[in-house]
Amino acid sequence: MRRTNRWFLISATVAAGGLALSGCSGGGGGPSESSGPQTVVIYGPDTGTEATELEASWADWADQNNITIEYDGDKDFTTNIATKIQANALPDIGMFPQPGLLNAAIQTGTVVKLDDAAKSNVQQNFSEDWQGYVTSDGDLYATPMDASVKGYVWYRPADFQKWGVEVPTTYQELLDLTAKIQQATGNPPWCAGFNAGTTSGWPGADQLAEVVLGFSGPDVYDGWVKGDTKFTDQPIDDAFTQLGKILQDPKYVNAGFGDIASINSTAFGDVAAKVADGECALTNQATFLEASFATTKTESGATPTVGEDGDIWAFPLPAEQSGQNAVTGGGDFAAAFNDNDATMKVMEYLSSADWANSLISVENASFISANKGLDASKEKDPLLQDAIRILQDEKTVFRFGADDAMPNVVETAFWAGIVAWINGTPQEEVEQQMQAAWASAG
Secondary structure, three states: OEEEEHHHHOOOOOOOOOOOOOOOOOOOOOOOOOOOOEEEEEEEOOOHHHHHHHHHHHHHHHHHOOEEEEEEEOOOHHHHHHHHHHHOOOOOEEEEOOHHHHHHHHHOOOOOOOOHHHHHHHHHHOOHHHHHHOEEOOEEOEEEEEEEEOOEEEEOHHHHHHHOOOOOOOHHHHHHHHHHHHHHHOOOOEOOOOEOHHHOOHHHHHHHHHHHHHHHHHHHHHHHHHOOOOOOOHHHHHHHHHHHHHHOOOOOOOOOOOOHHHHOOOEHHHHHHHHHOOOOOEEEEOHHHHHHHOOOOOOOOOOOOEOOOOOEEEEEOOOOOOOOOEEEEEEEEEEEOOOOHHHHHHHHHHOOHHHHHHHHHOOOOOOEOOOOOOOHHHOOOHHHHHHHHHHHOOOOEEEEOHHHHOOHHHHHHHHHHHHHHHOOOOHHHHHHHHHHHHHHOO
């Protein structure tokens, strides 16, 4: 997930604002100083600090264009957006954290197509891969917004130096590194957290997708997302086996929390604290985990710095062979539920390079974007700067997290299957349960 996934798992946050949903006020022409202020409600999954960052990213533009943007954050967006669509209690714009969920909304007929201005921006600023996620029957219905690069392995550089180990370049080297750390410390090296309320299991689904792409390549990966490659087929079974060499080995997990089963009771954001204080040597999460480190402490009581020479750093999860340039990631998509002038004006801005650059310029912002017009040099954070360049590199093979690109019913079964696998259900049985969900995908 984005996922999807920053927002669902920062357990201590609260919904931002609690604003009531409403349609865009005002009728006639576009916003101007003479037409009076107009209101556009954006409903999305970000809450707490991230909601505040979003609000800051468009505040100046909204003032200049005489538009009031009200952001309504809901950590249970993925569940509640369907209810809002069914009840016709729609915001002006929805922020969808998964392409599968976005596509389902488009199929209801409630999402409107992009107007010419926003369409032009999307075509100019985003790759064909990203455009594909917002296209249905040849028409563009949404714009990509923020993005994340998944598959980072977080660690403490000082510990690596102390143990005499190096960053691995292949998956087998990662397994060898794991064994060396366990032997050096006598403790499990890895920590993981898959608890995310109604979306529990998605962090493990992300990790499985990373292994599938790293071992079997984009063609198999794309076939898996479409349902042509089955969960029960050899490439997916092999990926489960490889991931299980870490997550199913009691010598290797779950540092700082308990046994293997504790992975399911541990919230995703909670792993940051265990890495920061040294209880956990390795954890696999996307770029957005960095935000969680800001609220943690090292064993000396200091807030950890993130950087190659800092307290915390990260490296991409290695593929089977070294040198592969393929990554999974996530992001949000903005889609409009009406074509009011103010709504369309906001959609044009959200699809622009101007908004992307404003987004990363927010102080201590945790967001990045795949927008080609984004100036990576404006990003002060070294990890996020690296991630932006990965996203913008024409040689990068980028794929959205597999679960997020699958039909919602399959995604849900995927997450549930990961939870069952961690709880001890045999791998073959889990794969069969996941595959069975495709029969209900329509």
